Amino acid sequence: MIQDQIKEIIERRMTRDGLVESGIAGVKLFRATCALPCVPAVYEPSVIAITSGSKEAVLDGARYVYDAERYMCCPMSMPVTAGTPAASPEDPLFGVYIDLDPREMSALAVEMESAGGALPAAQGGAVQAIRLARWDAGFGTALLRLLQVLDDEADRAVLGPLRLREVYYAILKGEAGGFARQAFGAGNGIARSIAHLSSQVEAQVSVEDLARRAGLSRAVFHRRFKQATRMSPIQFVKAMRLNRAAMSIAGGMSVSEAAMEVGYVSASQFSREFKRSYGQSPRQWSEAQQGLIAGL
Structure with a gap:
């Protein structure tokens, strides 16, 4: 499974619990081996992908639990409570935090629409704050390719931004694509x-x-x-x-x-x-x- 390959990359780079910079701007890695209750936090525009274990966020009573099957897409800054209540040494949490650059996401969405092809339809009505989306092959492959450049300084510098753009592209093409395109649209x-x-x-x-x-x-x-x-x-x-x-x-x-x-x-x-x-x-x-x- 791609999630297992990504987990191995994170595990090699992290010797303790916490959130660390990956070396590519906007991409962080995290690990938790002890349960943390949901406490106040602010989710900035981001995608959080879990490779093992689970994480949860609560927004005004609505509970979102995401894991190795569904990633979390939050295109707008949101005050939430968040935690890792199920993490343990026997069932550790590993994941990737990716900032969503609004300008890059908007520009890429316009470029994709101009190029034609089938894209996920934007949702009707008001855009929602948080969406969970299935890990599909496109997203998993793009995320793995992004993390594979971490061990080489030149690869990180030259290929990192390009691989990050691939992840953005996969998000916009995936289950959260219509939701994300609506959120980053110029008319929102x-x-x-x-x-x-x-x-x-x-x-x-x-x-x-x-x-x-x-x-x-x-x-x-x-x-x-x-x-x-x-x-x-x-x-x-x-x-x-x-x-x-x-x-x-x-x-x-x-x-x-x-x-x-x-x-x-x-x-x-x-x-x-x-x-x-x-x-x-x-x-x-x-x-x-x-x-x-x-x-x-």
Whole structure:
């Protein structure tokens, strides 16, 4: 199986649990041999492929479990809880994290459409935030070819970007292709709004301004945003801020710095909202979760 070949490559390069750079920009490898409960995280535009074991993410109550049969495609920044609750020394988790470059994905989608041929149809209605897709032969082969260049510095530098483009191509041709093409399409105002919110999470926002940016009425924007993310725009901003703050605190940042970094002026308001979301004060969270998110 291709998954086994990919697992062998990852296993050779990783001697401990965690997430490491592969040497190709936008491609990381990870390993987990102990169970990690689902904790706050932010999924950036990415594909996560598991070669053994399983991983899960929860977005506003919707649970996504992916493994060596289905990979996860997330074309927009999303505040989730994520973990590896089934990982163990006997059943370790190995996988690959790939950043999705919106410009490259959009350009490649246009090029594919111009070249003709059958492509997966884009979904109707609002694009959704997360999709699981079957590992097909095209995706597995492209991912294996990408990782096969890691051992040679010249191959990584020269062939790495080309092989990464092959993976993008395989995603766009595969089961998640229509979903991804819709998300990265030039006319997707909701995806543009989410990218704007994610890049400026500390800024004050108004639904009216976001709707105007998307070229939609306030009511239509609100409805489509909630269809895509399962949250209202205001709920999304709050979840994104709190998740990023939680990740920063778990990584060693002080509570006050983390609160200020995501736009909170009032420490008491931050503490109230944090405890309401996670059931613990930020300080309790810091003591309980220090370093836990690093492997997510």
